[in-house]
Amino acid sequence: METLIVQERDDRVVVRLHRPQARNAVNAVMVAELHEVCAELEARPRPLLLTGGDGFFAAGADIAELAARGREQALQGINSTLFERVRRLPMPTVAAVDGYALGGGAELAYACDLRVGSDRVRFGNPEPGLGIIAGAGACWRLTELVGEPLAKLVLLAGHVIHGPEALSSRLVASLHAPADLDGAAHALIDRMGAMSATALRLTKLVLDAPPGAHPVADHLAQAVLFEDPDKQARMRKFLDRRAT
Structure with missing residues (x-):
């Protein structure tokens, strides 16, 4: 694939977002390729581990593509449809978030069942500063995850959730050194694998x-x-x- 590195195992699928030149910004190609991954996991259900790069999970949606989109593309829900599909995958999904998860990247992480973070994790939704809303799930999903006061601080005032606050609000299940993050995420899926x-x-x-x-x-x-x-x-x- 062009924007993903996919490793299929018998007991899980590991997907690494891979647009390092754009800090893993979610573009149309990545959306299409993630739909392919979802189709595979719907046909053969296994847990999904979704991870990103060194110091960034995904730094938002691709702004150049967003700038070119109009009303019809907004009504199609290009990113929100994908993120809801991720949410509805039959088996548990885990996002391993190192560094920045912003905008659409944060919304992709919010769509996963569980998140583990590095000690340098940063969640934010700066969309109103670009003249749009966080329209791919954050406006309602973040409230479900962390509660209305913190969600409003993020969505209305540009607050960024750093590691300790992400842990105390349970937005992430645990914090780890960056080098230990993937291992911790795999250990979480191992625990699930021991269950029915x-x-x-x-x-x-x-x-x-x-x-x-x-x-x-x-x-x-x-x-x-x-x-x-x-x-x-x-x-x-x-x-x-x-x-x-």
């Missing part, structure tokens, strides 16, 4: 279900799992361990 893949997939579906779907969605997911041979094997193993 079907249970993880259904848990994500239930978590993302609208409020009106509960508790029916919970009951249906549990009914599927209660008949799963993997559930029987895991519970039998647990009981056998406790009996010894």
Whole structure:
């Protein structure tokens, strides 16, 4: 691929954003290539690890392309459609964020289920300074992640969330030295890998279900799992361990 480095494994897919000359700014080619990755993960569900460069995850959307877009392109939701697809992937997604995640780059990280950061991580949404809104999810997703007061500070006043604040607000699950970041992200996916893949997939579906779907969605997911041979094997193993 032109803008991504993709490593497929049996138990995960690792995608590194790779436009170093543009600090990984999200352009149309990257959007198309990330759609290809999503299609593969929808066809063969596995966890996704999404990472960037040394000192920058993604420094926004490509401003030259944004400057050329008009009303029709805005209504197409070019970036927001992709980021929502990432959000809806069947298995968990983890963003490993080193340094700057700004604008569309931040919105891509927000779309992942979990984020781990380096101690130099920076999240920001400076879009109003360019005469636009953070229109690919930040205006509602960031509020869900960190709460309204902090989200408004970022979106209305240009506040940048640095590492300690990202950790205290739980925007990131943990902070690490840059050299240790990828290892920490892989360790998080390793923990998921020890769990039932079907249970993880259904848990994500239930978590993302609208409020009106509960508790029916919970009951249906549990009914599927209660008949799963993997559930029987895991519970039998647990009981056998406790009996010894």
